[in-house]
Amino acid sequence: MGDTPDHTAAPVGEPSLDEQIALYQREFQDLDPQVEKVVSAMSRLSRRMNVAYGRQTAALGISNAEWEVLKALVLAGAPYRLGPSELAKQLGLTPAAMTHRIDRMTAEGLVTRERDESNRVRVIVELTAEGRSKWLDAMRAASVFEEDLLQDLSGEERGVLGDLLTRLLDRVERLQTRA
Numbered sequence: 732m733g734d735t736p737d738h739t740a741a742p743v744g745e746p747s748l749d750e751q752i753a754l755y756q757r758e759f760q761d762l763d764p765q766v767e768k769v770v771s772a773m774s775r776l777s778r779r780m781n782v783a784y785g786r787q788t789a790a791l792g793i794s795n796a797e798w799e800v801l802k803a804l805v806l807a808g809a810p811y812r813l814g815p816s817e818l819a820k821q822l823g824l825t826p827a828a829m830t831h832r833i834d835r836m837t838a839e840g841l842v843t844r845e846r847d848e849s850n851r852v853r854v855i856v857e858l859t860a861e862g863r864s865k866w867l868d869a870m871r872a873a874s875v876f877e878e879d880l881l882q883d884l885s886g887e888e889r890g891v892l893g894d895l896l897t898r899l900l901d902r903v904e905r906l907q908t909r910a
Contacts, residue, residue: 748772773896780880787872793865797836801866804842804858811858815844818856841865 746754748771756762781795788798803821804811813821819829833856836842841862847853858866881889 748775773899783876784873787876788869791865791868791872793839793841793869796832797839797841798866798869800832800836800856801841801858801862801869804856805863805866811863812855814847815854815856836862 748768751771752762752764752767755767756764784798785795788795793801799822800818803818804813807813815829815833816826818824818833819826822829824832833842833844837844839861840859843857843859845855845857847855884892
């Protein structure tokens with residue numbers, strides 16, 4: 732086999748993409764194998780990336796769910812503050828689920844929760860120095876993983892892949908907003 736990577740290899744117990752597609756076609760003859768290969772590869776890649784990110788955040792002592800809150804606060808920009816309802820909406824959570832997550836993160840020292848001085852009814856969730864440090868550590872680990880993941884692609888291939896995946900993402904997001 733030499734230096735040629737096996738693009739269809741799968742973990743033990745899981746069929747390769749080509750084997751999976753053949754099994755699907757056995758049961759569903761109308762299947763477009765090109766479409767299925769793209770979609771199945773993206774699905775497997777997403778699952779494996781989520782596992783890798785989960786291991787990285789766990790090594791830092793945070794969950795993927797907590798990482799999402801840290802990310803939302805960082806993306807809000809300095810001073811890294813949002814209301815619980817804003818966080819819940821961004822993360823697709825119920826207010827109760829968001830409250831539970833904030834309670835846990837406050838106890839861990841990742842965020843603070845205080846009344847807004849200008850509106851005493853409003854609560855503000857703010858990233859702590861510890862929370863920002865965890866976010867930065869997670870970003871460093873993810874960056875190393877992602878560089879390794881894409882090492883076999885040239886800069887041009889990365890650009891093309893990024894553009895193609897963005898087109899697919901845009902289409903899915905447009906279709907979901909219509910539903």
